[in-house]
Amino acid sequence: MSASGAKPGSSWWGSAWTEALEALSLDPARLARGRTYASEGNVGAISVAPGRIVTYVRGSRPRPYRTEIRLRALDDEDWERFLATAAANPAHIAALLDKDMPHSLVDSAAEAGVDLLPAPGDLVPSCSCPDRGHPCKHAAALCYETARLLDADPFVLLLMRGRAERDLLDDLARRNAALSVREKPAPPPFPGVPAAAALGPRTLPPLPGPLPVPPHPGHACGAYPGTRGAPDPLTLDLLVTDAAARAHTLLTSGTDPVATLTPWQDAVRLAAAQPGSGLTAATRTLYAALARATGRTPTDLARAVAAWQQGGPTGLSVLETPWDPPAGPFDRARPALAAAGLPRLRPHRNRLGDAERGIQLRLGQDDRWYPYESDPGTDDWWPTGTPDRDPVDALTALLDT
Structure with missing residues (x-):
């Protein structure tokens, strides 16, 4: 699901992402169009994987375009330096747990030779559209929508760089525990509790109330395995x-x-x-x-x-499901069509049609006329256009398509 709400890049790391995009572009008009596509909800569900983000973006044509942004994933040595830098400062771990990416962590990682945020030229867009812009407006829309994801969760950036949130936090927890053991003296022996006290009857506190319902459904932004036989x-x-x-x-x-x-x-x-x-x-x-x-x-x-x-x-x-409508709207439809100078249609149950012309109207249980079309002389009917309570308007719209 795509993100929505606040302006993309409201966090400093989200701003760094959009700055890398805007430095990549040679056409501000494409960027503006991409920002509009993102704000109007034209960006579909975003799939995030190490080294790339993929989605489908609706443009001016009915068929959406497959759009991808590639970003270099860090290697094992880079991750070792980054994790060592993060684990060395408990404040960095606390910030990450709070969905925050502190400047000090990014700066320390950069000093260790690990660049988390993209620099101008690091983002490599591609799109199935014919626009040869670099980036095209669809890739720009994906970048702006990704900035909203980054604002909400900096771990999306870390996933693009190659590591999932759970793996990172588990590794940081192990490193933090190892540092604590080396730096803190062993606690005194626990005095223990008598077995009678531990096993005796007691009153449990009441369960907490349910959590509040979030304002919007959650969205998936993780990477799914591409194992043979697994779902797409x-x-x-x-x-x-x-x-x-x-x-x-x-x-x-x-x-x-x-x-x-x-x-x-x-x-x-x-x-x-x-x-x-x-x-x-x-x-x-x-x-x-x-x-x-x-x-x-x-x-x-x-x-x-x-x-x-x-x-x-x-x-x-x-x-x-064909059905037999009662007298009334169905019986009045043919004279109304004839009075409007439209083709004469033959009735059959809830349908009025002309197989030779490949046109048909079907009356629904909601008293609306549903237009259908087929290749002339065949019986391969497909829904076409918008249903209307007036058969004249429904047929006129069908003939104009």
Whole structure:
């Protein structure tokens, strides 16, 4: 999930990140466009791994672009010098535990020959878009969104440099314990407690109250293993992000709207939430996995996603379940279409269509007309456009596409 909220670079280390980006650019207009893309939520879920960050950025075209920023990972000798510098000062460890990156730690590490923050030229962007800018606006948007992640958690930078938060803290804890043993005298022997006192009945204090619900769902910003046979990393990121959003909704409202969906509806919902409509490598992998799990084909899933994006669960029902509407709106639709000079459509159950022209309107249970199209003379109907309560407007919009 992408970050949002405060201006990117509100921390000093986040500012250093954006300064490295802006020093890289030769076109301030691309940077401004990238900052706008980031603030408008065009940046998808960010996957962070040692040496790189990857996401998909929506631009002016329907298909999002795969965007990547590479940054050199530190080697084992660099990490040894950095960890020794951090463990030598307890204040540095306390600051890291508080999600803070103190100037003194970065300066001390630099004196030891370890540069944590990127300097101008250290960031290497790449993007699947045709823009040859360096960086393009999509890579700039990823950089600005990454600055928000860094503001909230400096361990994101350390992960990009090659080490995960848990591994770093465990190593620092071991080094700090070793320093404490060498520097502090052994404590006096513990006097002990009588067994009768230790095992006697006692009243436990009440459990603490529940923690407050955070204002927003959490987001995944870790690296997933690329082991053979393991799920695709970006698919895992999508599922983790969706689970966090569902958990947050359940905590705040007490209900889970997804719980009422069938496995097929939930698979369509998950696929529809992914940008790209199955056109990118990541979404093709996701579509194949969801289709296989539900006994459908990727084409079935793609058609259902189009229906879901057109009208949610009702749109999917319109695609899959014909019904017999009562007299009223359906019977008035054909004269209204004829009066507007539109093609005459033949009725069948809740549908009005012309197979030779490849156009069709379907009446949903919500009294809205859902436009469909097919190659002329075939029976391969796909949801197209936006449903409308007025069949004339719905058909006019379909004919104009």
